[in-house]
Amino acid sequence: MESFHTRFSAWTPLSNKSLNTQLFQERVALISHWFDLWTNKQRQEFLFTIFLRCTKSQLRFVQDWFSERMQVAKVDFSTVLPRFISLYIFSFLSPKDLCAAAQVSWPWKFLTEQELFKVRPPWVSGTCCSSVLKPRRQPRLSQTVRERVGLHEALEKQLVLTSLEILPKRSNISGSHSYPLLSKKYWHGVHKNDDSSSYALRPHFILISSRIPAYEMLVESVKAGVVSVVYEHSITLESLLYLIEKALDGRKAQSMGIFSDGDSREINLLQGYKIGVKNLLRPEVRDFWEKLGSYVATEEEGGHVDFFVPLGASEAGTEVLSQLSQLTGTFFTAPTGIATGSYQHILSDWLGCQWGKAPSSIYFCEAKLQTWSSFTDFLEETLKTVRKQLYPLFKELQKSISGRMIGQFMFDTMGMTNILNNQETAQALADGLMELSKDDSETSVVEDNSWDTKSRLSKNDLNVEALINLERILQKDSAEKRTRVVRELLQSERKYVQMLEIVRDVYFAPLKAALSSNRAILSAANIQILFSDILQILSLNRQFLDNLRDRLQEWGPAHCVGEIVMKFGSQLNTYTNFFNNYPVILKTIEKCREMIPAFRTFLKRHDKTIVTKMLSLPELLLYPSRRFEEYLNLLYAVRLHTPAENVDRGDLTTAIDQIKKYKGYIDQMKQNINMKDHLSDIQRIIWGCPTLSEVNRYLIRVQDVAQLHCCDEEISFSLRLYEHIHDLSLFLFNDALLVSSRGTSHTPFERTSKTTYQFITSVVLHRLLIENIPDSKYVKNAFILQGPKYKWICATEVEDEKFLWLSVLRNAIKSSMEK
Numbered sequence: 001m002e003s004f005h006t007r008f009s010a011w012t013p014l015s016n017k018s019l020n021t022q023l024f025q026e027r028v029a030l031i032s033h034w035f036d037l038w039t040n041k042q043r044q045e046f047l048f049t050i051f052l053r054c055t056k057s058q059l060r061f062v063q064d065w066f067s068e069r070m071q072v073a074k075v076d077f078s079t080v081l082p083r084f085i086s087l088y089i090f091s092f093l094s095p096k097d098l099c100a101a102a103q104v105s106w107p108w109k110f111l112t113e114q115e116l117f118k119v120r121p122p123w124v125s126g127t128c129c130s131s132v133l134k135p136r137r138q139p140r141l142s143q144t145v146r147e148r149v150g151l152h153e154a155l156e157k158q159l160v161l162t163s164l165e166i167l168p169k170r171s172n173i174s175g176s177h178s179y180p181l182l183s184k185k186y187w188h189g190v191h192k193n194d195d196s197s198s199y200a201l202r203p204h205f206i207l208i209s210s211r212i213p214a215y216e217m218l219v220e221s222v223k224a225g226v227v228s229v230v231y232e233h234s235i236t237l238e239s240l241l242y243l244i245e246k247a248l249d250g251r252k253a254q255s256m257g258i259f260s261d262g263d264s265r266e267i268n269l270l271q272g273y274k275i276g277v278k279n280l281l282r283p284e285v286r287d288f289w290e291k292l293g294s295y296v297a298t299e300e301e302g303g304h305v306d307f308f309v310p311l312g313a314s315e316a317g318t319e320v321l322s323q324l325s326q327l328t329g330t331f332f333t334a335p336t337g338i339a340t341g342s343y344q345h346i347l348s349d350w351l352g353c354q355w356g357k358a359p360s361s362i363y364f365c366e367a368k369l370q371t372w373s374s375f376t377d378f379l380e381e382t383l384k385t386v387r388k389q390l391y392p393l394f395k396e397l398q399k400s401i402s403g404r405m406i407g408q409f410m411f412d413t414m415g416m417t418n419i420l421n422n423q424e425t426a427q428a429l430a431d432g433l434m435e436l437s438k439d440d441s442e443t444s445v446v447e448d449n450s451w452d453t454k455s456r457l458s459k460n461d462l463n464v465e466a467l468i469n470l471e472r473i474l475q476k477d478s479a480e481k482r483t484r485v486v487r488e489l490l491q492s493e494r495k496y497v498q499m500l501e502i503v504r505d506v507y508f509a510p511l512k513a514a515l516s517s518n519r520a521i522l523s524a525a526n527i528q529i530l531f532s533d534i535l536q537i538l539s540l541n542r543q544f545l546d547n548l549r550d551r552l553q554e555w556g557p558a559h560c561v562g563e564i565v566m567k568f569g570s571q572l573n574t575y576t577n578f579f580n581n582y583p584v585i586l587k588t589i590e591k592c593r594e595m596i597p598a599f600r601t602f603l604k605r606h607d608k609t610i611v612t613k614m615l616s617l618p619e620l621l622l623y624p625s626r627r628f629e630e631y632l633n634l635l636y637a638v639r640l641h642t643p644a645e646n647v648d649r650g651d652l653t654t655a656i657d658q659i660k661k662y663k664g665y666i667d668q669m670k671q672n673i674n675m676k677d678h679l680s681d682i683q684r685i686i687w688g689c690p691t692l693s694e695v696n697r698y699l700i701r702v703q704d705v706a707q708l709h710c711c712d713e714e715i716s717f718s719l720r721l722y723e724h725i726h727d728l729s730l731f732l733f734n735d736a737l738l739v740s741s742r743g744t745s746h747t748p749f750e751r752t753s754k755t756t757y758q759f760i761t762s763v764v765l766h767r768l769l770i771e772n773i774p775d776s777k778y779v780k781n782a783f784i785l786q787g788p789k790y791k792w793i794c795a796t797e798v799e800d801e802k803f804l805w806l807s808v809l810r811n812a813i814k815s816s817m818e819k
Contacts, residue, residue, distance in 0.1 A: 078107040086111055110690055113761065160769060160817070164810050202297060203227045205253035206363045207244070209260040211268070213376045218259065221368035227253070228363075232804075233261075234271045234701045237288040239807045244295055246800070255304050256296050257363045262309035263629065264636045265316040271700070272815075277319050286327065293328025304331040306359040312336035312351035314636035321351065333359065343373040479557045482641035486561055489634045490548045497545050499613070499623050500538040506606050507617055508535065521598045529588050533578035537624055544568045561638065562651025565631075569658030578624060579669060586618060625670070628663040635659065675699075682731060686740050688759040692733075700732045700812055703805045704742060705794040708782060718776045728794065729757055730785075732809060735816055737785070738762045739792065763787035765816040770809065 035043060051059065078086045090111055093101060102112045204226045208215055211233045222228045229247045231240055261268040266276030279285055297303025305324075311317030311334035321332045337348020346360050347370070353359065360369060508531040514521045522530075547564045592599045607616040639652045678699055679692040707726040731738040741758040763785075773782035773793070781802040782795040796802040 076105065076107060078105075078111055083111070160766060160813065164770065164813060202252050202254035203248075204255050204257075204362055205229075205244075205248065205295075206257040206259060207231060207240075209233055209269075211261045212259060214372060217368070217372045218364075221364045221372060223363060223365055226363050232701070234808060235804055236807045236811045237270065237273065237284060239804045240270065241288065241291055242800075242803060242807075244292065248295055252303075253296050254302065255306060255359070255362060256292075257306040257308060257359060259308040262307075262311075264310045264314035264633050266320070267307060267309050267311070275320065277316055277323070280320060280323055280327075289324055289328055293324075293330040296330050298329060299331040304333055304359075306350070306362075307332065307334040308346050308360070310335045310337065310345040310348075310633065313345070313633065313640065315640050316636070318351065318640075343376055346373065478641045478643070482557075482638060483555065485634060485637045485641065486552065486555065489561070489638070490545075490552055492630060492634070493541065493545050493548060496623060496627055497538065497541050499620060500534065500541065502612055503531070503534055503617070503620050504538060506611055507531070510606075511602070521602055522592060522596065526588060526592055529581070530585055533574075533581055533585075534621065534624075536574045537578055540568070540571055540574050558646070560646075560648035560651060562648045562653075562655050565635065565655035566651055566658065569655055569662070572658070572662050575624060575662070576665075579666065582621070583673075585621065589618060625666055628659060628666060631659045632656065632663060686731075686738075686757040686759050689738075689740075689757075690759070690762075692738075694735070697733055697735055700734060701805070701808050703730045703732070703796070703801065704728070705730060705796055705805075708779070708793040708795055710793060717774055720776070720778065722779050722782070722793065722795075728760075728792070730794070730805075732812060734765075734812060736762050736764050737768060737809075739790075761787075761790060763790075765813045768813060770806065770813075772806075 035046065038046065051062075054062075077089070081089075090098065090101065098112045102109045206222060206226055206228045208218055208228060208230050210230060212218060215230065219228060219230060227247055229243050231243055235243075258267070258269070262274075266274045268274050273279075273285065275285065280289075293305070296305055305328075307321075309317075311321055313336055317334065321334060324330075324332045331352070333350050333352050335345045335348050336351050337345045347358070350359055360366065508527070511522050511527055511531075515524060515527065544564070547567070548561070551559060551561060551564060593603060594600075603617065606612065608614050612620065635652060635656050639649060639656065642649050642652060675698045676693060679697065682699065683689045683692045705728050706724050707728045708722040709725045711721045711723065713720070727742040727744075729740050729742045731740065739760045739762065741760055743756045743758070745754045745756060747754070767788055769784075769786040771784040771786070773779060773784060775781070779795065781797070781799050782793060783802065783806060785792045785794060796805060
């Protein structure tokens with residue numbers, strides 16, 4: 001019995017070694033058999049439990065076993081060390097060794113090719129050309145070396161700035177010198193003729209920004225005889241003046257319309273140039289407007305500049321118009337109306353309009369313009385696909401011509417003839433509604449009478465009695481307009497709450513009822529993710545709507561609305577939760593639609609029906625982000641028509657600051673998402689492209705060029721011969737220039753071609769040199785781009801493209817060096 005004495009287990013003998021070994025082997029075999037029958041997850045849990053019970057010596061034994069067989073200690077240093085250390089290691093290699101290292105792996109390739117898009121440390125800016133090994137110890141830079149590095153950077157910066165300054169300007173881009181423009185006083189005299197018939201030769205001119213939704217259909221709406229120019233939002237002020245000057249061809253415009261993005265406070269004219277009161281007097285902005293005013297007839301000759309942005313609906317906007325008029329001597333006007341959620345403001349009254357008809361009728365066919373303004377958002381979504389299909393066919397045409405063709409295609413597809421034929425019916429319905437709303441009709445009569453009085457008084461000598469009458473009319477008109485704007489705020493808020501209630505009644509309520517009846521379509525967790533935030537927004541805005549309705553029931557000139565908006569603005573953290581979860585909500589909808597057939601059927605039954613206003617669930621979730629722009633426009637309009645002595649002005653100012661700050665937060669989120677998606681799209685279409693996603697990086701412009709090779713660079717520019725060796729596409733970002741080769745492939749029996757891009761290299765902008773190549777007998781529209789290691793001789797198809805590209809590139813380089 002003594003031989004069977006046990007320890008720790010009644011079945012493990014302690015003194016009988018043979019029996020102990022036999023029993024241990026049997027148990028190992030049994031556990032191994034179980035281990036073979038377990039799943040992978042069960043095996044991992046078993047190993048995890050065993051390792052937790054092991055001592056340090058036993059774990060060290062396992063580590064040594066793996067080290068001998070798996071060699072886990074050998075890893076690629078470039079994937080573990082910080083990038084600047086890896087770059088320093090590669091700096092000891094010769095060019096030949098670097099070429100060999102680039103073929104080892106993708107991380108080594110990226111590190112050896114100029115550390116893409118990054119500013120390399122000064123000691124890595126070049127590789128050693130000698131094969132002599134350097135000391136392994138990484139010394140710190142001495143003071144002398146630092147001074148040399150600083151001197152080198154300063155010289156390089158000065159060289160880049162010098163290359164920008166010597167580039168030709170404006171219309172002489174093909175030559176080596178620039179010619180000065182005529183000053184404004186000479187411009188007013190050049191086209192002036194004693195014969196009044198010369199005025200009839202002055203065309204009407206309209207500028208249309210490419211940021212306008214469905215701008216192609218807007219271009220197609222331009223009347224015959226009106227000169228139209230579509231400009232890209234990414235160009236510079238200098239480039240925009242160049243396009244205007246070229247389109248007018250030495251003539252003056254009788255009137256000029258500017259149809260760009262913006263709001264009631266500022267004009268989003270170009271990228272980086274939101275024209276408002278704060279920046280209007282900046283030197284380059286002031287110079288731009290002075291030159292633009294010289295292209296338009298003077299106010300005495302009946303000339304005017306028309307902004308299709310509702311600047312007349314706020315105090316800041318009217319101040320912009322006033323300053324521009326004083327600055328240029330030309331009359332500036334803009335719409336005074338506010339139309340939430342659309343571009344209908346261009347059809348409202350215009351500030352100071354004295355020529356008998358709205359400026360919109362001067363430039364556009366009103367039927368087409370109304371069609372465009374009513375369905376802008378839907379047309380833009382459709383045109384994204386249309387542009388993608390038709391743009392390659394019209395690529396060689398001018399932007400305005402291709403825009404007209406695409407716009408005409410859209411109008412024909414929509415059945416414009418039917419729309420025009422039904423105008424009489426629409427007008428009859430409008431007349432009937434006007435009769436039903438007697439208050440509105442009386443208000444319009446008073447407003448018309450006020451404008452008639454103003455126009456009459458402007459033509460005759462004003463006397464004291466007329467001034468008194470005018471002041472009374474203006475005061476009454478201001479009070480009525482304030483009331484109308486507050487009612488518009490209430491009406492638009494009611495519509496907004498109705499859209500949120502659609503989400504609750506059509507989507508949330510049925511899904512919640514199905515969950516309660518044990519026939520769940522979605523789980524409780526998914527329902528919480530999708531609808532919890534939007535329902536809290538609905539509750540907040542329902543309370544805001546009730547407060548507005550109660551205030552308007554006893555509305556008078558002395559009543560206030562600012563305190564109600566201030567209270568609403570202090571609770572906007574509810575919206576913050578929604579916008580933070582917005583990407584997760586959309587991904588949850590997509591995931592549930594893909595994985596849950598019942599939910600897919602549910603969405604198919606409810607999306608885009610009459611009850612949902614022909615909108616889907618993701619489209620309904622867009623409304624919270626768009627509402628804040630409407631709030632701002634309406635609040636500015638209320639403050640514009642609120643007397644200075646009214647106590648509501650202070651509260652309105654505070655409320656506007658709250659809403660404006662929150663709108664900036666939404667715009668920043670939207671911009672970050674759009675830039676990230678845009679960079680991902682570019683990275684996807686360029687084969688071999690590295691990661692482009694960086695904080696604050698955005699694309700400015702893409703330019704297709706031909707890469708040339710000079711046969712003999714020793715001779716004069718005018719005698720050099722060039723050969724076309726490659727097609728390149730230059731992707732200009734705000735911090736770097738990406739160079740890619742461009743290829744074209746055709747499919748049998750298909751007319752359209754497919755464009756492919758291959759990544760070549762990239763250069764940070766502050767190290768990029770530009771040199772102009774004057775036009776000669778052998779080359780046109782050429783220039784040189786030179787980085788630290790590579791040089792490209794490029795040429796555009798036409799002169800305009802060269803000028804616009806160099807102008808944008810010069811501006812981007814200057815901006816990057818100022819950071």
